[in-house]
Amino acid sequence: MSKTKLIKGHPYEAYSKETYSEEEVVKRSLEYYQWLDKRRTVREFSDKPIPKEVIENIILSASTAPSGAHKQPWSFCVVSNPDLKKQIREAAEKEEYESYNGRMTEDWLKDLEPLGTDWHKPFLEIAPYLIIVFKKAYDLCPEGKKKNNYYVNESVGLAAGFLLTAIHNAGLVALTHTPSPMNFLTKLLERPENERPMLLIPVGYPVAETWVPNLGRKPIEEIATFYE
Numbered sequence: 001m002s003k004t005k006l007i008k009g010h011p012y013e014a015y016s017k018e019t020y021s022e023e024e025v026v027k028r029s030l031e032y033y034q035w036l037d038k039r040r041t042v043r044e045f046s047d048k049p050i051p052k053e054v055i056e057n058i059i060l061s062a063s064t065a066p067s068g069a070h071k072q073p074w075s076f077c078v079v080s081n082p083d084l085k086k087q088i089r090e091a092a093e094k095e096e097y098e099s100y101n102g103r104m105t106e107d108w109l110k111d112l113e114p115l116g117t118d119w120h121k122p123f124l125e126i127a128p129y130l131i132i133v134f135k136k137a138y139d140l141c142p143e144g145k146k147k148n149n150y151y152v153n154e155s156v157g158l159a160a161g162f163l164l165t166a167i168h169n170a171g172l173v174a175l176t177h178t179p180s181p182m183n184f185l186t187k188l189l190e191r192p193e194n195e196r197p198m199l200l201i202p203v204g205y206p207v208a209e210t211w212v213p214n215l216g217r218k219p220i221e222e223i224a225t226f227y228e
């Protein structure tokens, strides 16, 4: 049991954070970067099963993200049911077909060419789990009253980032898929009115021989400005 006390009438608990020597801090930051840099979006999944417990741990990891006023304005739907996965694939492909054949601009389609995407989404049936990340625009109290959430997009974006690193850490791969529009997920998953789908993330093992686009990442000079 950690130590607790009241500050201005609110409960606090003692917190101790492990710290390291400067040398160790440098080493750890580099090693973490090098490990995280190995994460890649994968589009070809194996159907090898994953224990449900792993998905629970990954979602719990995502839910450690900070959120506006600690409202935790997220909801994760986990789909492994083959019939439901099929329905999601069919609905997503219907929208994606329209997107790739008229809704997306020429520029957009050109930008996507190196990624090799198209309207076919077989991974939605093949990956053992689909995690659908919903944002809660507001909370619904038991009496039906609406309670505001804050910085909802920022909070759920952070949680999704944590989710992806937890998946990478478990030795699994994911795809941040964004079928557009996504409201078919609200209907198929019978979500309440305060939830809006943000990301559809298949999770699993990659196929035995996996190829990903040779993209590279921006160098530090391009992404960071230091004011010293």
Ligand code: IYR
Pocket: 096, 112, 115, 117, 118, 119, 177, 178, 179, 180
């Ligand atoms: N949502 C489509 C298109 C797509 C858009 C972007 I921006 C990407 O980075 C990748 C794909 C699809 O999922 O295919």
